Amino acid sequence: MPAATTTIRLVARNDSGGGPERAAAAGTEEERTGALVAFPSPGRSGSAASDAARRSDVDEWGRSERARRLIRRLEAPVYERWFRVEWDGLEKIPREGGALIVANHAGAIPSDAPMIMHGIEEELGRPVYGLADNWFRTLPVAGTIWSRGGGVPAHPDNAHRLLHDEGQLALVFPEGEKGPSKHVSERYRLRRFGRGGFVETAMRAGVPVVPIAVVGAEESMPILYKSSSLARLLHVPYLPVTLNHLLFGPVLGTVLYFPAKFRFRVLDPVRFDVEPGLERYPRGRVIDEAEAIRQRLQETLYEMLAARRSVLFG
Secondary structure (H helix, E strand, C coil): CCCCCCCCCCCCCCCCCCHHHHHHHCCCCCCCCCCCCCCCCCCCCCCHHHHHHHHCCECCCCCEHHHHHHHHHHHHHHHHHHCCCEEECHHHCCCCCCEEEEECCCCCCCCHHHHHHHHHHHHHCCCEEEEECHHHHHCCCHHHHHHHCCEEECCHHHHHHHHHHCCCEEEECCCHHHCCCCEHHHCCCCCCCCCCHHHHHHHHHCCCEEEEEEECHHHHCCEEEECHHHHHHHCCCCCEEEHHHHHHCCCHHHHCCCCCCCEEEECCCECCCCCCCCCCCCHHHHHHHHHHHHHHHHHHHHHHHHHCCCCCCC
8 A cells, every 4th residue: 555644734934033943943732743844945056966966856855756656656556446536626726836735634544645646646747745744754764755755844944945936736734643643433523724824835925725625534544542652652643543453453454444435626726815925924814714724625525425425435
């Protein structure tokens, strides 16, 4: 099964200034599950690092198109035959220019992120960068695979460069770790979207937010129990016991998902009538816009669930 990617909400820049280091350090418990770091800007033309990057398939973020092609080849049977992913409104995702894609997030080891990235890259031919906790990048071997597959540490400076400077698509899950760590009894009930940092990021970059409602991921790996003490001991965001573990065992149950039918519905892009590039935006406006997006996604999820005939067949 493909490696899952858990993305977290983007936090607003630290108003007191001090650059990426201070912004990373200033995160509250609600905002972080690991250090958020800004990648350095690409080197000047002619530098050894820049020359090596041009000769390599790996871009300045660590993404490799050759690696992505291999990942998509491995993901294809899962996407097409296991989850049988169907899209509604895929044409609403911009064909060019930057856009910040946001979605609800679920499943103990989330499968929604790789399926969204796979679908957009296959159908639209556009690369997607997944903004995620820097914790993934620190994992031996898996961290390199994560970077080669399009994972980027979720920091406002990184997001701004991707969206504004490079005009790329970036994917983020504003619920943070609270989305995939939900108990099965709380499925499809969206958590608070933090302090709306993703909205401020989109405002500053001058790009739209494109919401995607995801149905099916909640049932692919539902959580029955979480051990907070063991999670702290192992320095992981959460340590779940899932229905998959009970049925398939601790090893197979960690990588084998239930074949729930996945449906993705792309909502109308949200554009903000504010001047891009400002250092800060009205806090009340940012929070209101984030809550409006959350409410739209929540209502759409309820509509999709009401129309769903079964978990397995959609």
